[in-house]
Amino acid sequence: MRFASIAFVFGVLTACSFEAATAQLAAPFGELVARSDGHFHRFQLEVTIRGKDAREHFERVDQAYIAKLFKQLDGNRDGALNESEARKAPAPRLDTDLQTSANANVAFNFRVMDEDGDGTASAEELRSYYDFFKSSDYQVVVRDQTAGIESIALTDFLDANRDRKLSIAELAAARDLLKLDLDGNDVIDGDEFRSASETVRPEFVARTNHSAGPLQFTGKRRIGGVADFRLVVDFPANARMPTLKVIALPTGDSAVITMGAKGEAFMLLDDTRLRIRALPDPARLHEQYKNSMLKEYAAAMQSGRVRNTDQLGELLRERFRAIDSTGDEVLSVNELESYVNQLIPQQIEHSASKIQVTASSTGTSLFDVLDTNRDSRLAVRELQAAAVIAKRIDTNGDGVIQETEVPRSVEITIRRTSMPIPYQVGIPDPGPPWFARMDRNRDGDLSAAEFLGGLGLFRRADKDGDGLIDLAEAMLIEAAND
Structure with missing residues (x-):
């Protein structure tokens, strides 16, 4: 059907x-x-x-x-x-x-x-x-x-024998496309694809x-x-x-x-x-709120008191009246610590x-199928996984991806x-905050160059040995330190 x-x-x-x-x-x-x-x-x-x-x-x-x-x-x-x-x-x-x-x-x-x-x-x-x-x-x-x-025709770059078909072997060489990465950030965007070819044919898409x-x-x-x-x-x-x-x-x-x-x-x-x-x-959310609110409090401190008239940071300004349990328009450090230790954890769990x-x-398009994180770029992991993905969509099992075999893609x-x-701003990043901070190219993985914990720790964290730390591997580090 x-x-x-x-x-x-x-x-x-x-x-x-x-x-x-x-x-x-x-x-x-x-x-x-x-x-x-x-x-x-x-x-x-x-x-x-x-x-x-x-x-x-x-x-x-x-x-x-x-x-x-x-x-x-x-x-x-x-x-x-x-x-x-x-x-x-x-x-x-x-x-x-x-x-x-x-x-x-x-x-x-x-x-x-x-x-x-x-x-x-x-x-x-x-x-x-x-x-x-x-x-x-x-x-x-x-x-x-x-x-x-x-407009990006991946077949122009992957079809080695120029037969307008892509074999599993040709897709296995997709990582070689990193030679097109002009800015060295380990991802290939549309401009980098286009700059590699003056004439780009229409994309390899599913048809009949x-x-x-x-x-x-x-x-x-x-x-x-x-x-x-x-x-x-x-x-x-x-x-x-x-x-x-x-x-x-x-x-x-x-x-x-x-x-x-x-x-x-x-x-x-x-x-x-x-x-x-x-x-x-998001990991360590309570810790992030506590540290941020205490920093805002320290910045607003004058003569040992923080008043509602002070130039407060965003977090304290939004919550001042609720934190001020005595209603005297002054926040004591005890009131703040009670709030961040007692109510913030409940708010975080309630919001979830x-x-x-x-x-x-x-x-x-084939580009859509390979671009699994939907950022309109192809990163190292996506290029490495090209052959695996190709095997999943090779419905007749002949080792060749025909245009009619490229499926529509839906991500949930x-x-x-x-x-x-x-x-x-926006939807919170999942997982540990350090993972999001280190991921400089925003591809959802940490390379050895991005990881700041040293090569030895990187190799231990990279459980599957693919040269990248993904979110699941980052969560294992977080769990070990929890």
Whole structure:
């Protein structure tokens, strides 16, 4: 069957191992549905946090956060919030654009919080107030993200025998394209490809196999029906990579499934190639907030006091009223330390109590297939993996990639939502902060030249010996030091 259009309706998923199963299904977190001409491929999704049901975990986290917040706001310790104390509460945020972290704050209205009209707000009323504005516990972001370099003809550079076909052997030599890297940053961008050839032919793209238009995506909480596949995701403790089991159900449809060695899965549904991967939480987020807020405090310190009228840094300015538990318009170091040690950890965990799925339609060219991190460049790892990827899409197994074998590409990433990293714009980088800082060319890997820990440590960290430290290997370092 050829997909005329595929719509993905989903909750949550991610990547790590495949198994056939007949086990009884647990209550799903949500569903992923691939739709084409009235035919549905259903994926039942289960999500756990540290081995516990995700929704139960989110409920416990929500209760713990509200309890800590109430205690922080209740300055006179009378077990209720008066209007002045309640005004210190962080404004509820309406999630409007998860990709850009653009959110709308809700104006405070004490009468809305004080449901029984007794002039105070109880802990239950505080929680009810936030619950009113709370969005779903999973969110779907849909993007049509193409490489934008359709004019790059990789066959001009890889087709050694000029037969307009690419053999596995020719693709195995893709790393030799690094000779085109004019600026020496270990990635090849469109300008570097174009500068290597005055005349560039149209890209090597899939043709006759594609009867469908561009992929279309929608997100819904739950679709009923018998599942074909089961996706089981666990987000473990900090400094660990998420895991996934892909289980083909005996009553379901069949599909070509390949499990990657680095926590990702590949599925070929007709002529559409799905790459599924999970991203870890940002590591050491509490440490980053604590250090940043203490630095802001030290910078604002005058005569041993930090007042609300001072030129405060962004983090203290946004949280001043909540940190000032006595309401005297002065922050003591004890108030600040209590806040960063007691409430910030709860805020971080509370912000991670949703699952975010991003689905990206990533084009139909060979460049799109090889550009796995979707940055419109080809990096060392992507060039090294060219032959492996080619074997996955060589549907007839003849060792040659025909134009009709290049599939459409769809990438699905899964992560827990997160508080923004201090002073960083956009979606937080997953994994350890040192990994993001060292990755100077932003290709998602550390070369020996980028790594600042010495060659001996680099070689120990590079578990697979491919000359690069990837996110999974960085998480192993982080876990060892946790």
